[in-house]
Amino acid sequence: MEIYNNHKKLFTAALCFFVLLTFFVAIGPAFTSQNNNAPLPGSKPLNRLETEGKAVFIAEGCVACHTQQVRNVDMDKVWGTRPNIAADYANITRTDVWRNTATLMGSERTGPDLTNVGTRQPSNDWHYLHLFNPRSVVAESVMPSYEWLFDIKDYAWPNDVVVNVPDDFKKGITGKIVATHKALALVAYLRSLKEVTLPDGKPVPIFLYGKSEAEKAAANTPGKGVTTKPEFDGAALYASNCQSCHQGNGEGLVGAFPALKGSKVVLDDNPEVQVTIIMKGYNGRVSEGYGVMPAVGTNNNLKPEEVAAIVNHERSNWGNNSKKVTADDVKKIIATFGKPETVIAKK
Template identity: 70%
Template sequence: MDIYNNHKRLFGVAIILFIVLTMFAAILPALNSQNNNAPLPGSHALNADEVAGKGIFIREGCIACHTQQVRNVDMDKMWGTRPSIAADYARNIRTDIWRNTANLMGSERTGPDLMNIGNRQPSQDWHLLHLYNPRSVVEQSIMPAYSWLFEVKDYPYPGDIVLHVPDQFRKGVTGQIVATREALQLVAYLKSFKQYKLPDGKPTPIFLYGKTLSKAEPAGTTSKLNTELDGAALYAANCQSCHQENGEGLKGAFPPLKGSSIVLDKDPKVQLTVIMKGYNGRASEGYGIMPAVGTNNNLKPEEILAIINHERSSWGNNSRKITLTEIKELFNQIKSGPIAK
């Protein structure tokens, strides 16, 4: 055939074939996928600060250690309420015509997955302290400190966000540690990571390869959920990052639960309200506002009971044990009440 002897025709046919295959194998499926995976109700596109924070996330190499995808395997249940789906990324767009950094799902999980970190840890104070020195809130963390995202000032301006760093992590810094605009933008980007509920009628993906329940422990059982062991595990998953394993918190950053009058109160209503609605009663002392952990993490009454009883019986605390009946009676009242003060 003459085409094999004419390099112009050969390359021309090859280019045409490449374009046709690209259209059918890449471009058309991508357009179809975009049309079939609309943004989830309640989600929003990144605002200007969050977009800037995304650029800082890339610049600082965060993608090398953190993923943004909850896989459909049982071990990922701690990172989200369900496996990630295409619609979770539907609001991501190209940075510009030359750069496509819309989805930063990552390929290695040296640090925790971030897909739902905005719900798991919505506290700006925690994120800023974690960036300044990760060991201050997570003792075993191997994450590097991003202290260059902060400034030291003798006299902060009224609008400055002052970071309350425990003395042992200040490393000789004598002034006030203030978050820069870049630090706040990065935190805004991190807090934007939230999983949203699927529209009614759309099946929720399930986690695969879960542990098989024994015959004596049928699906849906909560018989062991309020034991001391489960209380410690639930506390570690939901509260420990701020209040610490020893319940002593971090001086100047997060208040202690050890010896707390709220925890020791015989009436659990305030303690339950703080977990469900958050707490801002100690902001004047320099402590940050506690987020509504129970609501944000969709904790069930049985799970909250386990946490409450763990706090009331640990670190030298010796308050009375609360029953599930008491928690259930207060649960619905508190869910519709105001933030604790």
């Protein structure tokens, strides 16, 4: 054929074929995908500070140890309320013309998945302390310390964010530990990572490979050689919602998070203040150096039965021994939230 003897025709044909193939294989599917994947209602694009924080997340190599994908397997239930779908990533856009910060789904979980960390751990103070020294809040953590994201100052300016680090983890530092702009941005980005509730009527993906209903029923049937477990495990709920700050021994962290062991609020027979703090958060001890407690119960959509289980766990452990509460007690207290505020006592 003449085309094989004419290099101009040969290269022109090859170029046209390449452009045509590129359109059908890459450009066309990209446009189709873009038009068919709208962000979920309620999802928000990153603001300027959060976008800067994402860049810090990438620069510090966090993606090497943390995923951002809740898979549809039973073992991933601890990381999110549902498996991720494509629409969860539809709000992610290019940083600029030259850089495309794609989804940071990751491939390894040396550390926990971060898809829903903004809901699991909404406390700014916890994140700053965790970045400065991970062992201060999670004793078993293998995460490196990111101390370079903080400045040491003799005096803090009014707008400075001072991190209250327990003395055992200060490593001889005597000045004020202040979060830099990079630390502020990184924490803002981490707190922005939240799963959005799917619209009503949209099928919710299921977690696969969990126990079937028959297996669960058999496991909870007396006489089958398995001890019946309570429906709401206070110890497990405390571990997943409260332990990262107040610690497994209930003693908190001196100068950072108050203790529940021996707390007047926990020992009070009237659970109103304790339930209110769990559901609405608390900032009454900021002047003492403690951080603001977020509204854990509300943020994590805890049921009254789950709140009651947490309250009873706190009231019956670490030497605490106070009156147990019921789910009905919790419901009655929550029902009063629309009424004039109750004065919350100090823990």
